[in-house]
Amino acid sequence: MFERFLSNETKYLRTSEIRDLLKLTEGRNVISLAGGLPDPQTFPVEEIKKIVDDVLLNNADKALQYTATAGISEFRKELVNLSRLRGISGIDERNVFVTVGSQEALFMLFNILLDPGDNVIVEAPTYLAALNAMRTRKPNFISITVTERGPNLDELERKIRNTHNDGKKIKLMYVIPTAQNPAGTTMTTEDRKRLLEIASKYDFLIFEDDAYGFLVFEGESPPPIKAFDKEGRVIYTSTFSKILAPGLRLGWVVAHEDFIKEMELYKQNIDLHTPSFSQYIAMEAIRRGVIQNNLPKIRRVYKEKRDVMLEAIETYFPKDARWTRPVGGMFVFAWLPEKIDTTKMLEKALQRGVAYVPGSSFYADYSGKNTMRINFSFPKKEELVEGIRRLGDTIKQELST
């Protein structure tokens, strides 16, 4: 009806497949392995309640008022401390920027950095909402296969050299080195250093998404690439959605001050600043150790759920499927026999009462037709088992037709 009033760019917007799916399953007897929600039992509700009472008693005038675009100064200092727990040093509050979830960091930085046609390296598969945000900038995607230990760096170097041989440059690589979404893989420390050397050699930026850096539940969580960055070449983002509560909508960026200043200008246009009230809550949660003390519980809950899911997959999936064995995060990624198109199979899965995300959404070129992402953080354990059983039945049925 109002089509004539829309801007030309508006038509490039695509709905998020995950969200459409969530709508499909609403109010139906469907076990959803499609989401990416934290388990609400990991929310430190009592501690948040105490914090909010104290904030409203002592700092209501500030916590309810407008604040600076880059974030509350004292909160940015606490984010320096929190980032140090991930091994990032040599920064101060001027290198920190507060966003409305890390999604806003993705949106802002892709807009600040990318022009149409720019060469952008992404993992295949990679985070769907990052891909969608990038797509609005119409870049040229260069996809790198994700192996069991993250992106294949030999393939990466080869493709970069090809690009350079064509007289073109790389603008940036978007990468999730730890407990990757959707693949669940984690890069080794050596590979992180090597990737940084490659970026330096070919002069491109690394945009590192460390959403799951605190959520490694097996072995050590390797330091983020940002921890090795001496040139200011790495832009780092993380989120409170997985370690405190997504409903506060808080993320942060650690980057060279030049980028922080550009973000400040841009965010004035978008929403002036991130909610002060949320910032005060998270600031106190860091100061009081609420986040730090809650991490062991989160890791335990997710490790248990992962184990339940992997065991169920082992039991119910066909033998010629393969899947990741994540050491952190919230997802398992599966490759089914080539014959299966997971997008086409989805309707049948929903009829059997289980939802997942078809994997092609996670590929810049929409390949990965036979892949799927399944979530273990939100469903209850018995739902995980029953969901995987239903999914296994769907797959076997699909293979037999």
Add this chain to the structure above:
Amino acid sequence: MFERFLSNETKYLRTSEIRDLLKLTEGRNVISLAGGLPDPQTFPVEEIKKIVDDVLLNNADKALQYTATAGISEFRKELVNLSRLRGISGIDERNVFVTVGSQEALFMLFNILLDPGDNVIVEAPTYLAALNAMRTRKPNFISITVTERGPNLDELERKIRNTHNDGKKIKLMYVIPTAQNPAGTTMTTEDRKRLLEIASKYDFLIFEDDAYGFLVFEGESPPPIKAFDKEGRVIYTSTFSKILAPGLRLGWVVAHEDFIKEMELYKQNIDLHTPSFSQYIAMEAIRRGVIQNNLPKIRRVYKEKRDVMLEAIETYFPKDARWTRPVGGMFVFAWLPEKIDTTKMLEKALQRGVAYVPGSSFYADYSGKNTMRINFSFPKKEELVEGIRRLGDTIKQELST
């Protein structure tokens, strides 16, 4: 240093003059009439505290979790009720969209609607942060003089006819009909209806910013233009920043469902959704009548402060200056003798210990060199008097040189 990595659009970003000013005045003995902050004594802190306790007791799992992109369904229903208090009827939750402050509504809709070169009508002067968000879309601005009762509609019709005679169309008009920022003027009901008829005749959209609709403290607040809209031609936005607390960062849009759907797609890229926690607080504040019951106090506080400011201006400003006498909102706008350039005068005012916003920032063409916006909502009454005295001295000094 990293200039080479920035997108072409990034250079169109301009810093907000208001925010730069606020930085200038930090930590100095300067009375700032430059801001646009609500008086913190208007925050219903005790009621918010009670609400937060109840929300965390009864709905923590939802209030701390991810939610729908358009906003929490029950909250959108409450926003239908709140909008009805402004005279808007015939809508349901599908016409409502929740944003991170009304700034995000401005940003999103200008991006959804505007292409470079599109003809956009704005008031002269108009809200600076809206202008800056629009500027990134590189439209062609058509400025309409603001008179004592809002935009001059004869001038508007003349300029639209000229545009049409050139074979071009108007895309939209951005307008603040009530307690306009910065001018403080309010359109009559007749003019609102006439403007809507003009929009219908020439087939353009009206983007109505009703930030101060609930803040009319003298006489009745006329219904917003949206209240007369039968065609879905008016996109309406308002905010909780003035009627509850800006630190929650909550705004909302009322519009035809076609626009709501486009916003939903776009916001998935920007920040997924507006903080659930803030939404729960505001939802309960509507349900419990906290907002409605708090309005008389807010209006009384601001009316008293306006009176103090106007009396001080009468006393200390030169006789050949003129200024608005706002019946609502937070600002007085002043026209000084033509000789004065308020941008150049600012440094001298700061030396005398008072800050204001030079008016040219509020004009699409940066005219209005002799104008200024001064805020009465935030400073204490004695600061208002002393600030205006210092400002009067600065102006008289400037006139005598």
